[in-house]
Amino acid sequence: MSLIVQKFGGSSVANAERVFHVADIVTKTYAKGNSVVVVVSAQGDTTDDLIAKAKEINAEASRREMDMLLSAGEQISAALLAMAIEKLGFPVVSLLGWQAGFQTSSAYSKARIRRVEPSRIRKELDKKNIVVVTGFQGVNRYGDMTTLGRGGSDTSAVAIAVAMHADLCQIYTDVEGVYTADPRKVKNTRKLDVISYDEMLELASLGAQVLNNRSVELAKKYGVELEVLSSMSRRPGTIVKEASKMEGMLISGVAKDEDVARVSIIGVPDRPGLAFKIFSKLSAKNINVDIILQSVGRNGTKDISFTVSRDNMKETIGLLNPYVELIGATKVLYDENVAKVSIVGAGIESHPGTAARMFEALYESNINIQMISTSEIKISVLINRADADRAVEVIHNKFFGQPAEEA
Amino acid sequence: MSLIVQKFGGSSVANAERVFHVADIVTKTYAKGNSVVVVVSAQGDTTDDLIAKAKEINAEASRREMDMLLSAGEQISAALLAMAIEKLGFPVVSLLGWQAGFQTSSAYSKARIRRVEPSRIRKELDKKNIVVVTGFQGVNRYGDMTTLGRGGSDTSAVAIAVAMHADLCQIYTDVEGVYTADPRKVKNTRKLDVISYDEMLELASLGAQVLNNRSVELAKKYGVELEVLSSMSRRPGTIVKEASKMEGMLISGVAKDEDVARVSIIGVPDRPGLAFKIFSKLSAKNINVDIILQSVGRNGTKDISFTVSRDNMKETIGLLNPYVELIGATKVLYDENVAKVSIVGAGIESHPGTAARMFEALYESNINIQMISTSEIKISVLINRADADRAVEVIHNKFFGQPAEEA
Numbered sequence: 001m002s003l004i005v006q007k008f009g010g011s012s013v014a015n016a017e018r019v020f021h022v023a024d025i026v027t028k029t030y031a032k033g034n035s036v037v038v039v040v041s042a043q044g045d046t047t048d049d050l051i052a053k054a055k056e057i058n059a060e061a062s063r064r065e066m067d068m069l070l071s072a073g074e075q076i077s078a079a080l081l082a083m084a085i086e087k088l089g090f091p092v093v094s095l096l097g098w099q100a101g102f103q104t105s106s107a108y109s110k111a112r113i114r115r116v117e118p119s120r121i122r123k124e125l126d127k128k129n130i131v132v133v134t135g136f137q138g139v140n141r142y143g144d145m146t147t148l149g150r151g152g153s154d155t156s157a158v159a160i161a162v163a164m165h166a167d168l169c170q171i172y173t174d175v176e177g178v179y180t181a182d183p184r185k186v187k188n189t190r191k192l193d194v195i196s197y198d199e200m201l202e203l204a205s206l207g208a209q210v211l212n213n214r215s216v217e218l219a220k221k222y223g224v225e226l227e228v229l230s231s232m233s234r235r236p237g238t239i240v241k242e243a244s245k246m247e248g249m250l251i252s253g254v255a256k257d258e259d260v261a262r263v264s265i266i267g268v269p270d271r272p273g274l275a276f277k278i279f280s281k282l283s284a285k286n287i288n289v290d291i292i293l294q295s296v297g298r299n300g301t302k303d304i305s306f307t308v309s310r311d312n313m314k315e316t317i318g319l320l321n322p323y324v325e326l327i328g329a330t331k332v333l334y335d336e337n338v339a340k341v342s343i344v345g346a347g348i349e350s351h352p353g354t355a356a357r358m359f360e361a362l363y364e365s366n367i368n369i370q371m372i373s374t375s376e377i378k379i380s381v382l383i384n385r386a387d388a389d390r391a392v393e394v395i396h397n398k399f400f401g402q403p404a405e406e407a
Numbered sequence: 408m409s410l411i412v413q414k415f416g417g418s419s420v421a422n423a424e425r426v427f428h429v430a431d432i433v434t435k436t437y438a439k440g441n442s443v444v445v446v447v448s449a450q451g452d453t454t455d456d457l458i459a460k461a462k463e464i465n466a467e468a469s470r471r472e473m474d475m476l477l478s479a480g481e482q483i484s485a486a487l488l489a490m491a492i493e494k495l496g497f498p499v500v501s502l503l504g505w506q507a508g509f510q511t512s513s514a515y516s517k518a519r520i521r522r523v524e525p526s527r528i529r530k531e532l533d534k535k536n537i538v539v540v541t542g543f544q545g546v547n548r549y550g551d552m553t554t555l556g557r558g559g560s561d562t563s564a565v566a567i568a569v570a571m572h573a574d575l576c577q578i579y580t581d582v583e584g585v586y587t588a589d590p591r592k593v594k595n596t597r598k599l600d601v602i603s604y605d606e607m608l609e610l611a612s613l614g615a616q617v618l619n620n621r622s623v624e625l626a627k628k629y630g631v632e633l634e635v636l637s638s639m640s641r642r643p644g645t646i647v648k649e650a651s652k653m654e655g656m657l658i659s660g661v662a663k664d665e666d667v668a669r670v671s672i673i674g675v676p677d678r679p680g681l682a683f684k685i686f687s688k689l690s691a692k693n694i695n696v697d698i699i700l701q702s703v704g705r706n707g708t709k710d711i712s713f714t715v716s717r718d719n720m721k722e723t724i725g726l727l728n729p730y731v732e733l734i735g736a737t738k739v740l741y742d743e744n745v746a747k748v749s750i751v752g753a754g755i756e757s758h759p760g761t762a763a764r765m766f767e768a769l770y771e772s773n774i775n776i777q778m779i780s781t782s783e784i785k786i787s788v789l790i791n792r793a794d795a796d797r798a799v800e801v802i803h804n805k806f807f808g809q810p811a812e813e814a
Contacts, residue, residue: 016464019464053423053483054486060494061493065489069487072480072482079473079479086472087468094472094475143506144506145503
């Protein structure tokens, strides 16, 4: 008998039929003798509908009231799922975030979970109840409703798994697991049976939006084994766990991130500390800088290029423009027509030829590399956005073989 | 500077425009220097929509989960109203039932308020916030969501007024106050400036659905002055207060109740205690019996007639049928085509001719009286349902004069 946490996203409970489908998965797990805690998101478009209602009234509504509004969404889906489970004849109780012991920071709309105090959940499990918990929400120390931000339900599920020492945390989604590349775009992709936390983190941050990043970080920190699987098929998904516990593949996947823009400061005087000051300025505004490239310019000056997310582009340029004159640089350039393509794999560190194979694939397809960034388990290149899908495909073919129909 | 509780029903906040209309009333009250606590129901059809969603999944869902589901409705309306008040530039905070200190019994779907622990509301008022509280809901001693049943938001408002020692509790509705009869059906009705708690209670229980009965009982118990008024017009409404504090009118209103059925047990043997046993049987099943008439039947037997609400009719017949044989009575008859028409007024007790005037009005219109019931402040008659509207009109004319256009 195991304790299993199962999380279902908004599309999995979008209508009565799907709610029953979820209830079926949950009760089958319970009927096998497991204790089951279910974490559920708001139904389908509920959150968007509520946001639309709010915008109609006040586009600058306080985040506190937005959280009060939005947390009603999971309340509805949790109650409906509990009713479906009742209908199937199983004992069940639904709990709101605050009832389930979710204590968060006060940062409305993007609160962090401070602690899950699981006594109520434990009590209900002891009574042999299936426990349905609202994802995405908690209360701060003032007893006010908070939400964890988009994708927060994954984090809710992992946090319960941590607090309850669950044996497994299953994240049900609309894909069958983690793939070597986006299966909607690339042929011949493979579902991974297993992937390490670090690889998953790199893939998530690189735009393969399967799992919320904070949930993976939390799972990693406490060693909670995750399974990403589809609520539609009944096949095993992808297990996310510690690298030391798995046979490493060379690379696990190829990911594309189009939410990226390149900024270049041209003709920066060659004085120590200038680069540091530039990046401190951005850091102070919570602008994350990713790939950085420093190159020699004319007359002993340097050109400094880096990437930021496209959302931050405008603010970055606005911050840098006055500064450029001050330090005696020439100008600031930017390019939004770029994309980042990356390979991720625990085997990269121990296989020095991996980068060369990746670059070879791009070279063979005449795709120009603008910038490169590497870590122990990741190699990223910045290229023209127009080339991005093709780049993913040729890199994927290089590492995972040609599509069957072309082989 | 006063503390004013204002309650707005679901139709008052049905859409963005109306929400702003309510926000305008609230902020104008606040701007005059008052402390304001607003109690709000779920928007328009939200509750019905949620019930429909539940029914689609499980028509026999537990009451606990129904309360979990339904309490999301006021959460949404309270947040939206707070956003509208923010938009108008006023400080505001919304609170859920449990945050506002509403502790209730555990009777899901019809919980009773045990206590309002108002420290959070007080704290927010001290900070000069307008406080928006969700009506209709609270938590039981297990920390589970409960609802007070339909119309419960009125009770929520009065309970806050009691707990906070408010100076006035305004119940905003879609009529301008309490009328001498239903203004949609009877010509020449008058809005009452003032009415006593007891009269209001009789009127509410008799089918003049202006105020929830429990809210009036609570207001009476703690002497909270209520004002019933329209959120659309800006005119003064009807004040509900203690009879001793007002000049009594002879009668305050004429009401009609069609949710009534007549049951007759024919040929009950004339043995002591049989009537008692019959009514105990019904009482044990929570069936309320209203007008009772005992008449002499044939051969020394009695006929016992009484009224129950139409909802209880079937169950009543089912309970009585086996019993009738047992006690040697002849049979059970019933009639659903009846209605109860009543006059209510603090002056009835001191004016013995009032009943005669009422019966005269019915006699003049050839309306047959089946049963009569009287109390200090009420006279009710049971008549054919087909005559009910006409009966209300002729009684109203008798006491309040002919419609102007016919005079």
